[in-house]
Amino acid sequence: MKIRPYGDTLHDGKIQLSFSLPTPLSEVAVEAAKQVAENLGLVDVSVVHSEKMGTDFSFFIVYGTFTKQIDLDLITVQSVKTIVLSREEIEEKIRQEVKKELVFIGASTGSDAHTVGIDAIMNMKGFAGHYGLERYAGIKAINLGSQVSNEELIKQAKIHQADVILVSQTVTQKDVHIKNMVELIEMLEAEHIRKQYIVVCGGARITHELAKELGYDAGFGPNKFAEDVASYAVDEWLTRNTGK
Template identity: 55%
Template structure:
């Protein structure tokens, strides 16, 4: 297929070669048969020139595979629409100036990994003073009182703390997503906020590797942030959304 500016396909060694790599686990012990099963799966996915480039025995009848192949199709990016957070990204200093000018007080921001989730890497990157990858966390913002409540915080405790601290925004991190447990956790939190009649008074944000803005909105959140998100992304949205609500 002759590709125009809007048609793209995977790139490996040369432009438009369609080369791609996939990894997955099969419930089979590692042997010649399971390797061929992995290769055949690649062909059934529409790949050509499929080969198993890496395999590993995981024990107890499971094996991990990486396959390499070529895809002959393409994607028309002109037909793609993305539901994303709409706000002007500001630097840390600009956020502080915005808060001072618009609200005249410090904002109370609470963050936590709720329910069964014990993985704090995401919420720590957003909340903690040192932040992540050179991006300072919300604790370093002069016009924010940022409280990181940590891991496995029950939704009931999170809501109670939000009421106690008169929170302006709640930041939720969900890393654990097996069997879609994050959907149940996130829904439980919005239900409790609604039951306490404070949902409309709080900016509610969720982040995680499988979180999209579209999913967050469907679950009743104001915004959803996926990978490659930093504190200033979240802070910019929170303060601008608060200002937008104040104008109503």
């Protein structure tokens, strides 16, 4: 099935871009913004909003038409394949099949101070109508907060005999998240304890594909909640420990 974006009528190809330019707002700057969109391949470009950003920068909103089509049938995406259960179903599965409390330890690591993502997954009240792991019977959820070093995360995982390590990474500037995420895996491997843990990462720019590439067992991005990661971790724990 082939599709293109739409704004007003289906398949009209209309899209909206916003960006800033490192030049003061002027007629030349507006024309430069138009040319940015045209160079991206958009046609019928119009700069619908422009404003100054301080003295040396300018901000633009531009409309344009995307003329190509995207074939959905040619797209493949790596994603976690687990069937996502409800909280009650997960609790029942832990009771019936895992038969022990599963310990999840999580943190936003390195220099990353963003806590909302890891809290969304772990905290009792959860996020967007999805309760967090602290609410789940059969799961002990330990949230270490933000700016936790990889050393500390590993230390706490050992102390609490964690089954699952959860890493949240939000800031991706200059690929800082990659360096930090790789370092955790390397440290676990150096201590020969990588396989003891189900290691999962998440964040706004995290995909399952990236997670696998970096040596994690799974990765979750936006619109994923406690039940996604709990369903995955329970299945993975059962596969590793009972062969199911």
